[in-house]
Amino acid sequence: MPEQIKDLFVPETLAQQDNSRAFNPKDFLMKYLRYLPWIVMSAILFLVLAYAKVRYSTQIYRVQSSLLIKNEHDAGGGKGDKFDELFMNQQSMNLSNEMEILRSRMVLERVAKDLGLQLSCYSKGTVRSSLLYLNVPFDLQIAKILDSSQAFSFKVQVVNNKQFLLDGSKTPIEFGEPFQLGGNYFRLLRDTNISLKNYNSPDFIMIWQPLPAVANALASNLKVFHLNDQSTILNLSFENENSRLGSDVLSTLMAVYDSLIIEDKNRIAFNTLRFIDERLKSLKDDLNGVQTNMEDFMIQNQVYNLDEQSKNYLGIMSEGEKEKNERAIRLQVVEWLLEYINDSKNKFNTVPTNLGIEEPALLQLIAEYNKLQLERDANLKTTQANNPMIVGLEGALEKVRSNIYQVLLNVKQAYLIAGNNINKRESAVKGQIRSLPGKSMRLLDIQRQQKIFEELYSFLLQKKLETSISSASTISNSRVIESALIPGSLVSPDTKKIYMFYLMLGLLLPVGAIAIMELLRDKVDNRGEIEARTAAPILGEVGHSSDGQALIVSRNSRSFISEQFRIIRTNLQYITGKKDKQIIMVTSSFSGEGKSFISTNMGAVMALTGKKTVIMEFDIRKPKIISGLDLKRKAGITNYIIGMSNFEDLLLKVEDIENLYVIPCGPIPPNPSELLLDKRLDELMEEVSRHFDVIIMDTAPVGLVSDAVNLGRFADCTLYIVRQGYTFRKQLVQIDELHKEKKLPGLCLLINDVKPTGGYYSSSGGYGYYGGYYYGAKSGYFEEDKKEKSSFFLLNWWKRWFS
Incomplete structure (x- = not known):
């Protein structure tokens, strides 16, 4: 057993322990x-x-609905629907455009106006205010607003069902009585059907905002998105603290969107019917003139029936005539469209489409022209005609109108060329019928002209009827798939995420603070740091003493610290061996590490074994031994060295401890270091060795002066004091150098002022607070420090855990 204990103080063994020291969860914990x-x-x-x-936190709910956008062009599918498709401007729906329309300010302003969202009322609570919707205890009637572009707000405090206070005023106002605020005139009417007991307080906040501001607020909370490219269903969601308001906003938004589509279709149908009516009136006059000419010709020329011969030739010409008639109709439609385009009255009207002219370029331009006209009309509802956006649209309209006119000219030219070709073929046939009477040919021309006008008239009548029917039965191309339901889903606050975030923050902040403290800490905190930074052996540890006395150890003392000094005394045997005379030097890095406290109690614990012990106060610059023991100063070491005192004059007996003496330092000389090199010091040490069994040399700190190194020639071992929470970590490097270079004899470390915290530990089997010995301090084997006792359990608990 002694050999195992002695191995703990062998540097090679400690180095092996340090090298093999890996991460220990128990140590870390x-x-x-x-x-x-x-x-x-x-x-x-x-x-x-x-x-x-x-x-x-204000609770935010998400209300959702879905809207089906029907593509009526794809639903028809047949070629015969081309007139309806182009005439009524029903093209394939662009879902991105529809999404922008739903989010547009014009649409949202109509929603805000329909729901009356310009005026908001909030119930004022202790911490936050809540939005009221449909359950406002009073109604604000606005008589006059000075500036409708500026928002305003005011506070209302309801006194009773008849009176209220305005903006903290002490003068009550009657409900229904007009009042003025900032140039605006209002009247507040009390709704007695709603009890004020339903609210947290009688205080309310009224806020009025202009329509654009309300529309922007709605747009920020509205989301419109398309799930996939295979469907034409749009999903709408609205987030607000009042789910009923969100439901109404989505429902009204879909209704406004439907009405816009119907309005656009009706506008196109109205312009088309007006155009057809104008052409019918012109055709009626032309048809009457042709009929009159034919009647006059037949009366004047006595022509009532065509010859049988003409019937044969007519059969040959029938196919050519049919094609010629179709070309003539289309040419007339082109002429009308040219006239319509050039007419300044129609500058901002839509252009009718698909009146029998199947030219893709023309149809595309007319559709683009009509779209720009509709966009201009829609923007004029919310802005002035001189707005740059309106001017830009008019410029684009003028450019498209010019392109339509040019295309119509090209179509006209193409029809004329085709007509000339037909005429050439007809001239060849007419050469075969030159023998027919001229009267018959003239009558045929008149009848052909009459037929053209009749067919064109019938065509327009048919289109007018179809347009009227379509206009009367106009429906929206959208359908609500899923209505907005309340209360909706709660999206904020996210309770789980908030608790997790704050819990992580509550854990990470102290952990981060602890990590920063550990990084910034520059003083020795535990035994592990010492063992990691130096190979010098650790002789033992001395706990923190709350007693103000320098001398803790006595014959009858059973305190925990006294027992620690007894353990150090036992461990010291494996450093000094079995020498009869022991000279122990005590030093430290700098002042304040408890060197004199250790020297005093080491002397006492050695004297208790019956050995005659003396403490020599070699810390000449800052002596504390005599004052700590409350002894009267007398001649000391410096007096002996300079030859002014004898050895017998130096000794001071410590009354409380048998066999314990002190040799004071004497007066402080101007040259302490040189004085300690005097030969008289050698004589003094020889004299002391003859009279005492144990000599404790309390020297000056080795980190400040060289006294300890000079006195090391007399010592058998050196107790180097390291104080927990006081000695700097960088001092351990100096200690390690002193140990490796053997500048101090038998250097071993003594850890002082160890506090009973979870952060301190020693190596396995040691006597540190973590090593197990401290946890026996309250076992009854030792006397408890009276100053550490407290009659308050919570105070003791607090000191133990939060010290």
Whole structure:
């Protein structure tokens, strides 16, 4: 057993322990266990903050609905539907355009106006205010607003069902009585059907905003998205603290969108019917003139029936005539369209389409022209005609109108060329019928002209009827798939995420603070740091003493610290061996590490064994031994060295401890270091060795002066004091150098002022607070420090965990 204990103080053995020292979970846990209460308290505090945030945050609900956009062009599918498709401007729907329309300010302003969202009322609570919707206890009637582009608000405090206070005024106002505020005139009417007991307080906040501001607020909370490219279903969602309001906003939005589509279709149908009516009136006059000419010709020329011969030739010409008639009709339609385009009255009207002219370029331009006209009309509802956007649209309309006119000219030219070709073929046939009477040919021309006008008239009548029927039965191309339901889903606050976030914050902040403290800490905190930074052996540890006395050890003392000094005395045997005379030098890195305290109690614990012990006060610059023992100063070491005192004059007996003496330092000389090199010091040490069994040399700190190194020639071993939480870590490098270079004899470390915290530990089997010995301090084997006792259990608990 002694050999095993002695191995603990062999440098090679300690080095092997340091090299084999890996991460030990138990060491890590015990080191940081003292911070656990702070981490727990921080987590609890942040959980309380999370609860407050969840409790007092405004709850935001998401209300959703879905809208089907029907593509009527694809639904028809047949070639015969081309007239309806182009005439009524029903093209394939662009879902991106429809999504922008739903989010447009024009549409949202109509929604806000329909729901009356310009005026908002909030119920004022203790922490936050709540939006009221449909359950406002009073109605605000606005008589006059000075500036409708500026928002305003005011506070209302209801006194009773008949009176209220305005903006903290002490003068009550009667409900229904007109009042003025900032140049605006209002009247507040009390709704007695709604009880004020339903609200947290009688205080309310009224806010009025202009339509554009309300539309922007709605747009920020509205989301319109398309699930996939295979469907034409749009999903709409609205987030607001009042789910009923969100439901009404979505329902009204879909209704406004439907009405816009119907309005656009009706506008196109109206312009088309007006155009057809104008052409019918012109055709009626032309048809009457042709009929009159034919009647006059037949009366004047006595022509009532065609010859049988003409019937044969007519059969040959029938196919050519049919094609010629179709070309003539289309040519007339082109002429009308040219006339319509050039007419300044129609500058901002839509152009009728698909009146029998099947030219793709023309149809595309007319459709683009009509779309720009509709967009201009829609923007004129919310802006002035001189707006740059309107001017830009008019410029685009003028450009498209010019392109339509040019295309119509090209179509006309193409029809004329085709007509000339038909005429050439007809001339060849007419050469065969030149023998027919001229009267018959003239009558045929008149009848052909009459037929053209009749067919064109019938065509327009048919289109007018179809347009009227279509206009009367106009329906929207959208359908609500899923209505907005309340209460909707709660999206904020997200209770789970908030609690998790605050819990993580409550854990990470103290952990981060602890990590920063560990990084910034530059003083020795535990035994593990010492063992990691130096190979010098550790002789033992001395706990923190709350007693103000310098002398702790006595014959009858059973305190924990006294027992620690007895353990150090036992361990010291394996350093000094079995020498009869022991000279022990005590030093440290700098002042304040407890060197004199250790020297005093080491002397006492050695004297208790029956050995005659003396403490020599070699810390000449800053002596503390005599004052600590409350002894009267007399001649000392410096007096002996300069030859002014004898050895017998130096000794001071410590009354409380048998066999314990002190040799004071004497007066402080101007040259302490040189004085300690005097030969008289050697004589003094020889004299002391003859009279005492144990000599304790309390020297000056080796980190400040060289006294300890000079006195090391007399010592058998050196107790180097390291104070927990006081000695700098960089001092351990100096200690390690002193140990390796053997500048101090038998250097071993003594850890002083060790506090009973979870952060301190020693190596396995040691006597440190973590090593197991401290946890026996309250076992009844030792006397408890009276100053550490407290009649308050919670105070003791607090000191233990939060010290």
